[in-house]
Amino acid sequence: MTVTLQQAKPLALTQLGLYQFAIDLDKPLPVGKQRIEQRSGLVLVAQTEERQEWVEISPLCGVDNQGEIITGFSQESLEEVSQQLLTILPQLQQQPIDCLLEHAEQSTQPSLAYGLSLMHAKLMGKLDGHSLTARTVPLIYRQADEPLSLVASRVNALPETTLAVKVKVAQDSLEDELQLIHQILAIRPKLKLRLDANRGFSLEQAIEFAACVPLESIEYIEEPCQNPQDNCTFYQAIEMPWALDESLNHPDYQFEMLPGLRALLIKPTLFGSLEKLQQLIDTAAEHGVRTILSSSLEASLGIEAISRLAQIFTPDETPGIDTLGAFNQDLLVSSGKDHCLKLAALTPLFILK
Template structure:
C-alpha cells in the first residue's frame, strides 16, 4: 500500500426536523470527511464525534468525549506522521485516545486493504419511532398503519414525553401490529422508580429489551430483578471506553450491546468487544451516531462483516437535507459542494 496524500474537509448539514440525542435535540450535524489517495485510488471515511451544541445552544452531553476541533488537531499530527513513515494507519488508530479518530483511521485501513464486503444482503429494516408530544391518536394510528408489512421489529424512543403518551404508543403498536417486537430506548432518561413504574405497564411478551432504562446504569440489574424486563446498554459504552460486560451479565438481564462505532474506537477494539459479548450470549447491534450517508453506508458494511445476524440501528438519515454520497452510474460519489476544506498533507 502506497499512501500518497490526505485531505480533510468539514461538512455542515442542516436537518429538516430535530433528532433526539438523549434528552436533547439537534437541528444541525457537523463532521469531517477524510480522503486518502493510495495506489492511485481515492478512499473516504467520515469522522464525526457526537458532540457540539444542541438546538438550544447547550453542549451535547453523554456521547463523544472529544470535540470536532480535537479531532482536527489530532488528525493533523497523526496524518503527518503517517505520510513521513513513522506511523501506519493501523498504529495511529491504536495510538490515539480519540474514539472517532481511531474508528476513522482503522476503517480507512480496512477499505484500502479491501477487508470489508463490497456487497451484502440487505438487513431487515427496524424503523425508529419518536413520540410526538400531544399527537392526536388518529394521527398516531395513521403513522403506525403506514409502516410496511415486512417490519418485524421497531425501535421506540421513550422517556421523551409523558409516560402515559408513550405507553399509549407502545400499546397501539401492539394493537395494530401484534406480531411486531419492540426495542425501547430510554437514553438513561428514567430514575429507578420511574423505570420500575414504566416497565410494570409494558406488554412484556413483546419487548426484546429496553436500552439504558435507568439514569444510573448500575441500577439496571435491580430493575430486571424487579420487573423481568431485559435491558441493553448504549450510552454506558461511550462513557466508559474500557467497559466489558460481566460474566453473569445475561443472567442479570442484559441482552444486547448497542455499539456506536464512532464512540467505541478502532475496528480491532470493536471486534474484541463483539467477540466477548457473543461469548456471553449477548446480541451486538451496531448503531448510528447520527452520521451522514457516508458514515451510515460504512456501518452497514461493517455490520455485514461483524454482526450479520443483527440489523444495525441506522434509521437516522431521513431528516438530513443533503446526502454526502450520491449515485453515479454503478458507483457512488461525494457531494463535494457540501464540504469545506480544512487541510491537505502530501508526501
Template sequence: MIAAPLGAVTHLDLWGYRVPLKNPLRLGRRTIDERNGLLLEWQQAEGRVVWSEIAPLPEFSRESLQDCIRQCKGFFANPGFEDVDGLLAAVSNALAPAVRFGLESGCLQLSLPLPSPPPIRSCRLLDPDAPIPPDAATATCVKFKVGRGDLETDLDRIRRLLDAMEPRARLRLDANRSWSLEQATELCAAIDARRIDYLEEPLRPGLSYAGWADRTRIPFAWDETLRQDSLPDLDTPGLGALVLKPMLAGLAKTRDLVDQARVRGIRAVLSGAYESNLSLDFYACLATFWGLEGPHGLDTFRPFSMALLQPPRYLEDPVVRPVLGRDGLEHLDRLL
C-alpha cells in the same frame, strides 16, 4: 508514505461537510438543524479512493469538531509509520473516539476487500415528538424513545404503537438512562413482554442492574454504559443486547465488544449516531463481514436533506435525497 496491501496511498485529504437537516433534531438538551462532520479521502496509486468519516455527535461526544481537526493534523504532522499496520499501531486512546473511527475505518477499507453494502434490515426509528407514521404498521422492528415525560404518557404511546404494529413485530424502547429500577420495572409490568425486543439504558447513571432479571422478563440493553471509563459486567443477568455506535467508541473497541457479546450469546446491534450515508453504508458492510444479524439501528439517515458523494446503498427501502458532491465539501488540509 503509507503502503497498504491494496496499493500505496498517494494522498490523504481532510474535508469538512455541512448538511442541513429536514427538521430540527433533538439530541439530549440540545436541538440541531444541521449536521457537521469531517471526511478523510484516501487516494491510492492505482486510482482507488476510500472515504472515511469523523463526525462527533453533539451532547454525546466529548470531543468537538475542532478537537478532531487538531488531532488529525497533529497525528500526521510527524508520522512514524510506513504502512497501514504501523498507522493502526499508532492510533491510541489518547485520540478522540471519532478520530480513531475515521482512521481505523479508512485503514480497514484499504486493507480488506469488504463486501458491497447489502440492503440491510434496520429498526424503524420513530420521532417521539411526531405522530405515529403509517409505515410503523408494516415495520418488523420499531424503536421509540421513552423517559422524557411521565410513565403514563409513555405507556399510552407504547400501547398505541403496539396496536398499530403487526403482531409479530418487535418494539425497542430507549429510555436514555432516565429511570429508577422501580420506575423501569413498573413500566415493564404494564406492557406485553413478548412484544418488546429490549429496553435500552433504562436506569439512571450509577444505579445497579443486579436485580433486573428478578423483576421482569424484558431484557435490557446497554449503549452509553459501554462508553464509560470502565466496562460494566457483561454477565449481568437480564442483559440482552449491546448497542454499539462505532463513531462514539472507535472501531477497534466496537470489534472487541462484538467478540465479547458473541461468546456470551448476547446480541450485538450496530447503531448510527446520525453520521452520513457513507458511514451507514460502511456499517452495513461490517454487519455482513462480522456476521451480525439484524435488525440494526441504522435508520438515522432520514433527517438528512442530502446524501454525501453518492446515494445511500444500505437501505432496503431507499430514502431518496439529492447528493452533495465533492465540490460542496470544504477542503481543510492535505495530511499526506
C-alpha cells in the same frame, strides 16, 4: 539455484485530504433527551496507488437546537479531532497504510480511532462486496407536541415485512409514552419493540413503566436506569430484558455478564477502533449476548460504513441505522435523496498531494 522471493511492497499513502461538512436536518433528531437540527463532521480522504477512499468522522457533540451542550455522547469535540488529524496527516504521506492502525491504537479519541481503522479497512478492500443494505430497524419517536395520530400514520406506513421497531421512551410523561406503546401494538400487534430509555428513568420510574407494557412484545429496553448499577435490580423486579448503549462508551468499560443483559448496542463512532469492536463482539458472543451496531446520527457516508460493517461483524442482526430520513441531503454516497454533497462542496481543511 537459489531463488529470492521478493516481498510485495506495502501499500503507501500517496494523497491525503481533510474536509468539513454541515448538513441541516428536515426535522429534529433525538440525542438522548436533547434534539439536534444540524449534523456536522469531517471527511478524511486517503489514496494509495491502487484506490481512493473516503471516511466520515463525526463525533456526536456540539450544541442542541436550544443552544445547550450535548451531553452523554462523544467526549471529544469536532475541533479537537480536527486538530489531531491536522497534526497526524503530514506524518502519514508516503507511509505504509498500517500507520493508520498505529495511530488508531494510540488515539484517546474514539471517533478518530474508529475513522483511522475504518480507512485502513477500506483501503485494504475489507469492506468490498458489502453494499449499503435496506436492512434496518425503524426508529419511532414523537416530536414535541406532535399528535399521536401522526405517529400512528408512520406506524401504519411500515412495510409488512417489518418485524421490529425501536421506540424512544423516557422522553415524555409516563401516560403519553404508555399510550404510544399501546397504540403501536394496537396497529401492529406482532411487532417486537426495542425500547430506548437513554438512562432517562429512575429505578422506580423504570419499574412502573415496564409494569404497564406487555413483556411478550418487548425484545429489551436500552439503558433503563439513570444509575446503570440499578439495571439488575430493575430486571429482578420486572424481568424485562435490558441492553447497554451509553455504558459502552465509557473509556473504562469492561464486559461483565449480568442478570437480564440481553444485548449490546454499539455505536462505532463512540466506541473506537475496529479491532476493539471485534474484541467486544467476540466476548459478548461467548456469553450469549447479542451485539447490534447502531448509528451516532452519521450522514450517508458514515451510515454506509456501519451497514457494511454490520454485514461483516454481526450478519445475523439488523443494524440500527434508520436515521437518514431526517437529513435534507446525502454526503458523497447516495441513499436516494435528491441532493448529494460532493467533495468540492465541502470546506477543505488540509490537502496533501
